[in-house]
Amino acid sequence: MSSAAQKKSRRRSTRTGRRHPLATVALIAIGLLFTGGAYALFNSTSSGTEAVAASQDQVDRGSKLFSANCATCHGMNLQGTSAGPSLLGVGAAAVDFQVGTGRMPLQNTGPQAPEKPAQFTTEDTAALAAYVASIAPGPGLPEAEYLDGGGDATHGAELFRINCAMCHNVAGAGGALTEGKYAPSLTGVSAKHIYEAMVTGPQNMPVFNDANLTPEDKRDIITSLKYLEDNPSPGGIELGNLGPVAEGLFLWIFGLGTIVALTVWLTARSN
């Protein structure tokens, strides 16, 4: 709706007097609703598709943040140094995952960057992602429709067991890798970060690109993980979902411990 139409309606109402006095207000309201709705629609579809849609402001801001916080290791032009890999082509998804989960900036060198509280705000993270994506194309941020956890949990759990469980454990409880590296627990990790990890393969994780696992497959995997997270074990307390080791430890310490305490009590002499 344009201002021309508004003028037109006003002109009509003043000139003829045949319209209801509130017609103008109603028309304006309808017009605003249209423009606002259209803008919102446009906005929501554009955010998912490509980081290209990021504004120049965001990229500039990201560039400054990058120079201040990341360039020491990754180089002023993302080319990488001896201390950190090149970020050319890693895409917005990699930046959002690494910075959004607090893994970057790295606090100290070690076998693996651990998850820690995120050090940048959501806007700063988005700006960094926009900047890195603007230098060289790479995997973009995942689209919201794949993150809703509304997929096929059965299929997702099967894919998870085949592709992910050997490192992350069937229940996503995490597991050990060689030389102090590990696959982290997936409990409490947001759907977006899970998706981004699959697409970008952070640290020791392999990349599961869309030819390997389609976006729908990834959505199913996220669905099955969210199911496990949202539904507590039907058998009672899970003991960390760590399998027979946790069960054995529990049995020896608490089960047998209780029993031995009871035998001592049973054979105690009364004073």
Next chain:
Amino acid sequence: MTTTTPETPTSTVQPGQVQPGTQGGAVGAISNYLDERTSISAVVKEFGRKIFPDHWSFMLGEVALYSFVVILISGSFLTFFFQASMAEVVYNGSYVPLKGLEMSAAMNSSLDISFDVRGGLLMRQVHHWAALLFIASIVLHMLRIYFTGAFRKPRELNWVIGFLLFVLAMGEGFTGYSLPDDLLSGNGLRIIDGLLKGIPVIGTWISYLLFGGEFPGTQIIGRLYTLHILLLPAIVVALIALHLVFVVVHKHTQYPGPGKTNNNVVGYPILPVYAAKAGGFFFIVFGVIMLMAAFFTINPIWNYGPYDPSPVSAGTQPDWYIGFADGALRLIPPGWEWTLGNYTFSLNVFLPVVVLGLFIVAVLLYPFFEGWVTGDKREHHLLDRPRNAPTRTAIGAAGITFYCGLFFAASSDLIATHFKMAMEHVIHILQFTTVIGPFIAFFIAKRICLALQKKDREIALHGFESGRIVRLPGGEYIEVHHQLDAYERWKLVSFNDYQPLMLRPNDRGEIKTSQRLRAAVSRWFFEDRIAPVTRTELEAAHSHGDHGDHGVVEAKDEAMGGAPHIRS
């Protein structure tokens, strides 16, 4: 401490006479009815008057027995619903994340037990927790027997039976673990398959025989089921019965103490005290298992999903009692295999099997070994305090260290993640623990035992320190020692003392190699020993201190550099 006999009316009733049911009422009448037909009163009288000594560690075997009863009850329930078949079916039960998935009938029925049979999940968890407790209590019971020397004559065979029960229980556990045909159990079976195939020459054929062809085949679940619910339980029940018969025949052992000898048993009779205690204890054990099963998930097969040979989950471990075997495989350094033509000799798989086999045989035969070393043919009904058999205790400590090294290796990945270590470091530490650790443990345990014996001896002879320092008129300081009473002292001075075997020629005047070997082992066993305090030593130590009502005050000669005793 009373010994009561059950009251069973004797049958003196003439034929045709109606017996007045006065004595004992209905119970009396029923017992009379039974007794007249079975003469059971003699058994009840004999058995009911059996005396059992009271100590908490004597109840560990009972825990095993009771958890086995719980296993039988819950297991019978599970058999009503379980289908031991590997036929492919499509899961259509109530657990959403598995719906529509193809799986074996065994997995399908296990899921149905968990989600669609009322009380099924509780029963599954009761069965599994009880199984873990069963074997854990067997281990603890066995350690008690070992460290107190309860395996000595006449109980060597009962040790063997008990140990076979332990091995069978592990077999029961493993077959049961494999039945649900979920991912975890399939991975476990794959390892067993690998172990079998690692046996030179015949391995592959044994594996084919067991699985009915190449792994996994379509046979194994049915076969394991037969073993799990028929053959193994039958042997276990028979051996438990024999084990208990031997306990009755041998009478129970007891800890040394005043009034306790090799020829008596001090304690309470079965009826009524022990029958009540043991009966109540059964329900306590049952209750603890029930609580665990009600509140703690065990083996969530719904997470693991149906078996598929391709995925292996991180944190795939056997139940704890098979952990030592899994750990042995993890500790073997990589690359221990060589090829001869087109034949691979996998020492990295075969060596753990051999070592574990030898370890099991060594534990099984230990009573005979010790009997051979001591040459002691006497019956022993009085237990040893572990410190009074230093070498045995040290061997036990070494064995535990070896076992624990292997056992913890099975969880090396979880140790690495939870203690923020590198997996390789964990493995190397545990390799050290398993190979060198036993020697260190042996040395330390033996020294601790000898030190404790020395302390006992010191206390028996000189009493314990009161903490009161007295200055004598001459200016000398002494510390007042309190004497033990006779009961306390008895525990410290009465124990078996063995000396190294003397090497003597036999009738023909020759010394055989076997004799030399035996003498050498005996020397290793008993060369470091603290002799028990003799009566003469005790009298000598106490005579000079006996001074009327003031108690005994004497100087500690060791503390004063071997100076003569000072009397107060």
